[in-house]
Amino acid sequence: MQKIVTLTRHIIEEQRRHPGATGEFTNLINDLAFAIKLISYNTNKAGLLGVLGEAGKTNVQGENVKKLDVFAHETMFRALDHGGHLCVMGSEEEEHPIAIPKQFPIGKYVILFDPLDGSSNIDANVSVGTIFSIYRRVTPDGTPGTLEDLLQPGSSQICAGYVVYGSSTMLVYTTGNGVHGFTLDPSYGEFVLSHPDIKIPSKGKIYSVNESNFDYWDNSIKQYVHYVKQIDEATGRPMNSRYIGSMVSDFHRNLLYGGIFLYPASRRAPQGKLRLAYEANPMAFIIEQAGGKASDGAQRILDIVPEKLHQRTPLFIGSREDVDLVEKFIRGEMP
Structure with a gap:
């Protein structure tokens, strides 16, 4: 039987490279993957669920906000706010840092995301995506995260990835040990490794x-x-x-x-x-x-x-x- 490598399994195997790992990062990625599945479902069904079109407001960038922008942003926030893994978030759709609600524990990681990249194309059924970036916090543990945690150079990232919502939903990510792509299998709702160790040609056309x-x-x-x-x-x-x-x-x-x-x-x-x-x-x-x-x-x-x-x-x-x-x-x- 062919070995099936799910996203969770892949993260766990990566975690074993780090003897001091606690599993907290794995849980954060699992929460993120859940949010992505919800966004994928609503993107694929957008024309049937009444979530196409404008939301009737602009964001901090001065861009018209689509209904799916709002849904994707809220989905990311609600999937990630309560796990105790994050100390602060940053989103394209919010002008200021997003605090973790007071009733939930504070973690050691920081996430920034564009919840729905390319959303101006969504009404025309053109592929869109989600982009995310994860850091370790630089402010003291156990305290709410601040803007300082979000304003780190990209060289400090511990994980980055994106999702393409197209003919299939594909998640591509790196933790600094190569780039790997996972395709969402809708039959059982899991991201499965489909593109291991992606390398870009040194010159393209x-x-x-x-x-x-x-x-x-x-x-x-x-x-x-x-x-x-x-x-x-x-x-x-x-x-x-x-x-x-x-x-x-x-x-x-x-x-x-x-x-x-x-x-x-x-x-x-x-x-x-x-x-x-x-x-x-x-x-x-x-x-x-x-x-x-x-x-x-x-x-x-x-x-x-x-x-x-x-x-x-x-x-x-x-x-x-x-x-x-x-x-x-x-x-x-x-x-």
Whole structure:
């Protein structure tokens, strides 16, 4: 009989690598997986459950909030608030840190999440996702967590992952020991290891960028995009343009096939658009563990120390050679 490795089993086997482990992290991941299953069910049934459309409000980012945004955020909070594993949470949908309710115990971990990435596409039945990032707290144990716990550099992450709600629901995560993908088997409601030890090709054929922003970019980015479209067999050009508009979906495809996702700064978004803490950092941890690279164009994403919870950053992420190339354009080293 073929060995079936569930997410729980995989986490337990990882835990055995650490003699001092208490099982608390495993329980946190199990709570997180439960929330993801609920979000997956409601995403797949969205048209039948009456959860499509606008919620009638905007979030801290100034974005229109979808009904599924609200559901996903509340589901993550309610699944994670009571287990005694966390001291504080941070969410794209909340301006301030989310405290653990007073009636529940305080833990030693910190989580940040984007509960429903790409939700502007949900009404068109385009794949969306969830992104999460986990740290150990830096403030004293037994006390409520603070903003300080949330503003850690990405290099301090102990776990990061994302979920794609597509033709199947797939969870991809790393704890710093490789990248592994699990597909939700709906017949018995378990995440099963389907993509062990994912590695991104060192060079890809795909570039993913919103080219409607072309006229707002710096010349270096314009030159790069023009370059990758040119025909040159010696350098494997042209690259193929693939852009869904859901970061999780674009990132996931490029992780498996090779390529680069870029969201540069522009005149409309001088600091970039993507959020450092719960979009760029978790994806950067994953891509580096898979053999790729993530940069803001000048420095490693994981080395940036955030100053604000919802701080934005330019992002260039994917196959190492492709990210190296765009950095050369930014530095003015390409003709």
